[in-house]
Amino acid sequence: MEKHVRNQCIAVIEGCTMTAVGLRHLLTCAQEESRSFHYFRSIADFKLALQQTAFDAVICCLSGTREVRIECLFTMGKIACRYPDMTRIILANDEAEVALIKHLSPTYIHGVLSKSIILSDLQRSMLELLSEAALGNKCTEASSIQIECRSLSPTESMILRYMTYGYSLMEISQRLGRSIKTIRAHKFNAMTKLGVSSDAGLLSAADLLVSLPDRNNDFRRSLSLA
Missing domain, CATH: 1.10.10.10 (Winged helix-like DNA-binding domain superfamily/Winged helix DNA-binding domain)
Structure with missing residues (x-):
């Protein structure tokens, strides 16, 4: 039987105003009947909204600020435990940070993407991840993320x-x-x-x-x- 894409309510967390504007522009083409985006400046704002809204996915942009970065990653781990059906996507600052997250994250993350790649590629990758999640599929790109920190003693x-x-x-x-x-x-x-x-x-x-x-x-x- 053919799978049908269900409606998605997606949270986007980005503290930087300029980057948030870029993401809004990038995702405008995906703002359709089956997909709506809600933008938040902080983890705290997202948590407040989470009390009233059932989000299907969250896209969290890592900040260059250490405290904010740690809070974001810790929150993604909490979401994995409390809301296992919520699609979790992280936008890292560069490819090196992407590699580190894939090495060290103990919880399943549906996608880890770099903000430094070509915008068209970033847009396509985000939409592909969201589409796969809407169909109920686990993303194959994320299969290498559950490595259980095997390389570090x-x-x-x-x-x-x-x-x-x-x-x-x-x-x-x-x-x-x-x-x-x-x-x-x-x-x-x-x-x-x-x-x-x-x-x-x-x-x-x-x-x-x-x-x-x-x-x-x-x-x-x-x-x-x-």
């Missing part, structure tokens, strides 16, 4: 978590009872595995890790002992 993961809280390598070595040379070696290995070549890229990965809701218990207990 527990120690490497712990070091990245400490980094996002502002600990220096010397402080991390003291807390973990390892030599600074060992900590530097783990840091280098993590950078190699994640495909990043700078501390900024590694900090982005650390931000991703600390935003994940289901792997923080041991780490938070260790912080409470400080």
Whole structure:
């Protein structure tokens, strides 16, 4: 039996005014009877609307601001638990951030796209993801996202978590009872595995890790002992 596309109510979260204007323009052609878009400047505004509106999909744009980025990723994890049928799409800042999210996200994300790609390609990819979701299909592009952080060792993961809280390598070595040379070696290995070549890229990965809701218990207990 042929599948029919159902009506979709889609939330778009973008804090940057200029980017939000660009997204509105990009999605105008998709504003049709079977699809409506609702734009929000913040996660808080979206959460308020969520109390009254049943959204079928959410498109969350990652900000360059660390706090906002962490809040967005953490919220996407919460949505996966509380609203498993809601399609979740993340717009990352560049291809490197896309790769990190695909490596580190423990929950299924229907699509992770880069805002830096050609606009026509970004538009086509977003609409394809929404169309697949409306048909009740899981996107094949997202199948590689549930990797369960397989490439990082527990120690490497712990070091990245400490980094996002502002600990220096010397402080991390003291807390973990390892030599600074060992900590530097783990840091280098993590950078190699994640495909990043700078501390900024590694900090982005650390931000991703600390935003994940289901792997923080041991780490938070260790912080409470400080």
